[in-house]
Amino acid sequence: MRPYPDDISLVIEGAAGQGVQTITSALLPILKNIGYHVFSCTEYMSRIRGGSNTTEIRITGKQRFAYTTRIDVLFALSPDAFEHLQNRIGEKTLIFAEKEHFGDGWNERCIDIPIPAYALQAGGPVYANTVAAGAVLGILGIPLEPLNLFLREQFSRKGKEAIENNIKAATLGFDFGLRTPSALKPKIPVPVPNDVKKRLLMDGNSALGIGAIAAGCNFICSYPMSPGTGLLSFLAERSGTFGIVVDQAEDEIAAINAGLGASYAGARSVVTTSGGGFDLMQEGMSLAGMIETPIVVHIGQRPGPATGQPTRTEQGDLDLALHAGHGDFVRAIFAPGTLEETIESMQHAFDLAQRFQIPVIVLTDQYLLDSVSTIDAKDIKRLPVASTLVRTDDKYKRYTFTDDGLSPRGVPGYGDGLVRVDSDEHDENGLITESFDMRRRMMDKRLKRLRPLRESALPPKVIGRHDEAETMVVCWGSTRGVLEEALDILGCKRLAGIHFSQVYPLNPKTGTMLQNRRIIVIENNASGQFADLLTRETGHVISRRILKATGEPFSVEEVVDALREEAHG
Amino acid sequence: MDNRHNPFDMSPETDVAWCPGCGNHMLFKAVKGALDDLGIDPVKLVMVSGIGQAAKAPQYMKVNMFNGLHGRALPAAFGIRLSNRELVVVVESGDGDMYGEGGNHFLHAIRRNFDVTVIVHDNMVYGLTKGQASPTTQRCMKTPVQVDGVILEPFNPLAVAIALDAPFVARAYAGEIEQTRSLIREAIRFKGFALVDLFQPCVVFNKLNTWQWFKENTCSIPADHDPADRMSAMKLATTSEKFPLGVFYRNENRELYEDLAGIGDKPLHQQQPPDEKDFRTMLDSIPMNNV
Numbered sequence: 001m002r003p004y005p006d007d008i009s010l011v012i013e014g015a016a017g018q019g020v021q022t023i024t025s026a027l028l029p030i031l032k033n034i035g036y037h038v039f040s041c042t043e044y045m046s047r048i049r050g051g052s053n054t055t056e057i058r059i060t061g062k063q064r065f066a067y068t069t070r071i072d073v074l075f076a077l078s079p080d081a082f083e084h085l086q087n088r089i090g091e092k093t094l095i096f097a098e099k100e101h102f103g104d105g106w107n108e109r110c111i112d113i114p115i116p117a118y119a120l121q122a123g124g125p126v127y128a129n130t131v132a133a134g135a136v137l138g139i140l141g142i143p144l145e146p147l148n149l150f151l152r153e154q155f156s157r158k159g160k161e162a163i164e165n166n167i168k169a170a171t172l173g174f175d176f177g178l179r180t181p182s183a184l185k186p187k188i189p190v191p192v193p194n195d196v197k198k199r200l201l202m203d204g205n206s207a208l209g210i211g212a213i214a215a216g217c218n219f220i221c222s223y224p225m226s227p228g229t230g231l232l233s234f235l236a237e238r239s240g241t242f243g244i245v246v247d248q249a250e251d252e253i254a255a256i257n258a259g260l261g262a263s264y265a266g267a268r269s270v271v272t273t274s275g276g277g278f279d280l281m282q283e284g285m286s287l288a289g290m291i292e293t294p295i296v297v298h299i300g301q302r303p304g305p306a307t308g309q310p311t312r313t314e315q316g317d318l319d320l321a322l323h324a325g326h327g328d329f330v331r332a333i334f335a336p337g338t339l340e341e342t343i344e345s346m347q348h349a350f351d352l353a354q355r356f357q358i359p360v361i362v363l364t365d366q367y368l369l370d371s372v373s374t375i376d377a378k379d380i381k382r383l384p385v386a387s388t389l390v391r392t393d394d395k396y397k398r399y400t401f402t403d404d405g406l407s408p409r410g411v412p413g414y415g416d417g418l419v420r421v422d423s424d425e426h427d428e429n430g431l432i433t434e435s436f437d438m439r440r441r442m443m444d445k446r447l448k449r450l451r452p453l454r455e456s457a458l459p460p461k462v463i464g465r466h467d468e469a470e471t472m473v474v475c476w477g478s479t480r481g482v483l484e485e486a487l488d489i490l491g492c493k494r495l496a497g498i499h500f501s502q503v504y505p506l507n508p509k510t511g512t513m514l515q516n517r518r519i520i521v522i523e524n525n526a527s528g529q530f531a532d533l534l535t536r537e538t539g540h541v542i543s544r545r546i547l548k549a550t551g552e553p554f555s556v557e558e559v560v561d562a563l564r565e566e567a568h569g
Numbered sequence: 570m571d572n573r574h575n576p577f578d579m580s581p582e583t584d585v586a587w588c589p590g591c592g593n594h595m596l597f598k599a600v601k602g603a604l605d606d607l608g609i610d611p612v613k614l615v616m617v618s619g620i621g622q623a624a625k626a627p628q629y630m631k632v633n634m635f636n637g638l639h640g641r642a643l644p645a646a647f648g649i650r651l652s653n654r655e656l657v658v659v660v661e662s663g664d665g666d667m668y669g670e671g672g673n674h675f676l677h678a679i680r681r682n683f684d685v686t687v688i689v690h691d692n693m694v695y696g697l698t699k700g701q702a703s704p705t706t707q708r709c710m711k712t713p714v715q716v717d718g719v720i721l722e723p724f725n726p727l728a729v730a731i732a733l734d735a736p737f738v739a740r741a742y743a744g745e746i747e748q749t750r751s752l753i754r755e756a757i758r759f760k761g762f763a764l765v766d767l768f769q770p771c772v773v774f775n776k777l778n779t780w781q782w783f784k785e786n787t788c789s790i791p792a793d794h795d796p797a798d799r800m801s802a803m804k805l806a807t808t809s810e811k812f813p814l815g816v817f818y819r820n821e822n823r824e825l826y827e828d829l830a831g832i833g834d835k836p837l838h839q840q841q842p843p844d845e846k847d848f849r850t851m852l853d854s855i856p857m858n859n860v
Binding site: 025029200210213219221238242245247249250251254257258259264265266267268269283287291380389411413414416418419420421422423431 | 586611612613615617620625627628631632633634635636637638641643644645646647648649651652653655656673674676677830831832833836837838839840841842843845847848849851852854855856857858
C-alpha cells in the first residue's frame with residue numbers, strides 16, 4: 001500500500017470505563033477548529049467495564065468518511081490492546097504504551113509513556129485519559145491551550161481542584177508528547193482554517209435526530225436496543241423544546257403499535273430499534289400497510305442472527321426490511337451513506353410515509369451511527385413538510401376509492417366525521433367485510449401507490465465518471481465513504497461507483513444506468529442481499545460480490561485490494 | 570333499557586357477527602347506554618380493540634375506531650391518547666386478547682396509568698378459534714386442545730390489577746345489565762386506567778360457565794366493602810368463594826401519565842414543524858460544537 005502523505009490515522013485504545021470517548025470528544029473539536037478534516041469511528045465490546053475498545057481519528061487533507069485498517073499512531077491505555085489490534089499494528093505504527101504491558105514486540109517505534117504515574121502526579125488514576133489527550137497534541141505539535149479551555153469548560157461544575165488537576169495532567173502528557181524524537185513524529189496535513197465555524201461535528205445518531213426534528217417528528221415510542229437507541233436519546237433530550245412525546249415502551253411490539261395509534265390520531269411518529277427488535281415489529285408493519293397509516297421505522301443494523309454481535313456493525317437486515325410483515329403491502333426503504341444523506345433520508349422518510357400513507361424504513365448501522373465527521377451548516381437542508389391531513393365532514397369515509405388509491409386522511413376529533421381503521425379487510429368506511437369483490441378493490445387500492453412511489457424514488461449517486469466506466473461498483477448505505485475513497489486512490493477510469501441511499505423501491509433509471517456494464521456489488525453482509533435485490537428489480541447479472549460480515553466495517557485498504565485487479569487487470 | 574335514539578347506534582341492517590344468545594348483545598347495549606348517559610360526543614370518542622368476538626363491538630357502533638392487532642389494543646390506545654388529550658379512549662376486548670396475547674401490555678398500561686377505560690369481555694374461553702382454553706378458563710374444563718381438562722389455575726385479572734395499583738377495578742356480569750351500564754359509566758368517568766372485567770357466557774363453546782352457572786357463582790360485593798382499601802380489595806379478588814360484582818378498588822390519588830409526562834392540551838396533529846430559528850439553535854446544541 002502506498003503511503004498517504006495527507007492522512008494520519010490515530011487510534012486511541014482503552015478498556016471500557018477508561019474514557020476513550022472523553023478523549024475523542026476533546027480532540028475532535030480542537031482538530032476541527034484548527035482547520036483539519038477529521039473523521040472518527042468507534043468499535044467497542046459488549047461490556048460496561050474492561051475489554052479493549054478503540055476510536056480511530058483520521059486527520060486528512062481532504063474530507064473522508066471511511067475507516068482504515070492502518071494505524072499511524074496508537075495510544076494503548078489497556079494491556080489488551082496488543083492482542084486486540086495485532087492485525088492492525090504495522091511496522092510503521094508509532095506506539096505509545098506502558099512497556100510493562102507489552103510482550104516481545106517492543107521496538108524502536110514504541111515509546112514507553114508513564115501514563116499512570118503522570119495521572120497520579122496530577123491527582124489520581126482518573127486523570128489518565130487527560131494525560132493521553134495532552135500527549136496526542138504534543139506529538140502532533142498542536143498547541144495545548146484549546147485543550148485547557150475544553151477542560152475548564154467541561155469540569156467547571158466539578159470545582160477548581162478538578163480543573164487544575166486536569167490541566168496538570170494534560171500538561172504532563174503534552175510535554176511528554178513534545179519530547180517525541182522528531183524522526184518518529186507523524187507528518188500532519190496542512191490545516192485549512194477556512195470556515196471552520198460553519199462546519200459542524202456530529203455523529204450519525206445526531207444526523208438522524210436532526211432529520212427527524214426537521215421533518216416535524218413529534219412522537220417516538222421505542223424500546224432500547226443498540227445501536228438504535230441513539231435516536232431515542234437524541235429526541236428525548238430535545239423533547240421539551242420541540243414538543244416531542246417520548247415514551248420508552250415495554251417491548252418493540254408495544255412501540256410500533258403505540259406509534260401507529262399516535263399516527264392514526266395525527267402525530268408524526270417514529271420508532272427506532274435494531275434488527276432483533278424489528279423482528280418483533282413485523283406484525284405492526286403489516287398493520288401499517290393494511291390501515292394505510294404512516295410510520296417511520298429506524299433500524300440501526302448490527303450483526304445477527306439472534307443477539308449476534310450487539311455492539312458491532314453489519315448491513316444484514318436489508319432482506320428483513322424488504323420482506324417484514326405478512327401479506328402484500330407497499331413500503332419504502334432508505335439507507336443513507338453520509339451525514340447529509342442521513343439528515344435528508346429521515347425527512348424523505350416522513351414525507352413519503354405521510355404522502356403515501358405507508359410504513360417507511362430508514363436502515364443505518366452501528367458504524368454509520370457512531371462515526372463522527374463534519375458537515376457544513378449550509379448543507380443541513382430542510383425539505384418542505386407537506387400538510388396531508390384533512391378536516392372531516394359527517395360523510396367522511398377513511399378509505400374512499402380514488403384514482404390513485406390514496407384517500408384523504410382525517411384524524412379523530414378534527415372535523416365532524418368518524419375515522420375508522422381496521423386491520424380486518426374493510427370497506428370504504430373502514431368496517432369489516434367478507435366481500436371478495438371489496439377485497440379485490442381494496443388490495444388494488446393499497447398496491448396502486450407503488451408506481452408513483454417508484455417514480456419518485458431518489459436516483460442513485462454516481463461516484464466518478466459513469467460514461468467512461470466499464471465496471472460499476474455498487475454500494476448502498478454506510479459503504480459509500482469507503483468506496484469513494486478506494487476509487488479515489490485507485491484513480492482508474494475503467495471503474496466507477498454507484499451508491500443507493502434509497503434501496504426500495506429503486507429509481508426506474510437504475511436498470512439503464514447499469515446496462516452493458518460489468519456489475520460488482522460491495523456490501524457489509526454475508527450473502528449479498530442488495531445484489532439479489534438488484535437482480536430481481538433490474539434483471540442484471542451481478543458479476544462479483546465483495547462481502548464482509550465479521551462485525552467490522554470495510555476498511556479503505558480492503559476495498560482498494562479487492563478492486564485493484566479490476567482497475568489494472 | 571329505554572327506547573330513545575342512541576347516537577352510537579348504526580343502521581338496524583348492520584350485519585352483526587355474534588351468535589344468537591351471546592352475552593355480547595346485552596353488553597353492547599350496556600356500553601352504548603353508558604356512553605349515551607355520559608353525553609359523550611361520538612366524534613371525540615375513539616374505541617380501540619384488538620381481535621376476537623368482543624373486539625368486533627366498535628364495528629357496530631357510530632364511533633371513531635382503531636381495530637388493530639390481536640392483543641395490541643392498549644399500546645395503540647396509549648399512542649392515541651398521548652397524541653390528543655381531547656379524545657375519550659375506550660378499549661373493548663376479550664379475555665384472550667387482553668390477558669393472553671396482550672398480557673405484557675396489560676401490566677405496563679396499568680403502570681403508566683393513562684386515561685383509558687378497558688372493558689374486557691371475559692367468557693373464559695376462546696370463541697373465535699373454536700373453544701380452546703383462554704387464560705381465564707376454569708380448571709378441569711375439557712376443550713379440543715386441553716383434552717384431559719385445563720391443568721392451569723386461571724389468570725386473576727382483578728388481583729393482578731389491584732397488585733399494580735390500577736386505580737379503578739370493577740367486575741360486571743352480562744346478566745346484570747343495569748349494574749353493568751352503571752359500572753361502565755363510572756369507569757369512563759374515572760380519570761385513569763379503569764378496568765371492567767365483564768363476565769359473559771359463550772353459548773356455543775363454553776358449556777361449563779353458562780348463564781345458570783354465572784347466576785349461581787356470582788354475588789354482590791359486600792355492602793361494607795370500602796373500595797379505597799386496597800388490602801380488602803385484594804382479599805375480595807383472591808379469596809371469595811363466589812365472584813363478587815361491583816367496584817373492587819378505587820384509588821383517587823394516582824397521577825395520570827399524561828400529567829406526569831407533561832403532555833400538553835394541544836393535539837399533536839395541530840403542531841407545526843419547528844421554525845427555522847429554533848431549528849438552527851438546536852444545531853448548536855449538538856455535542857462537540859459548543860467549544
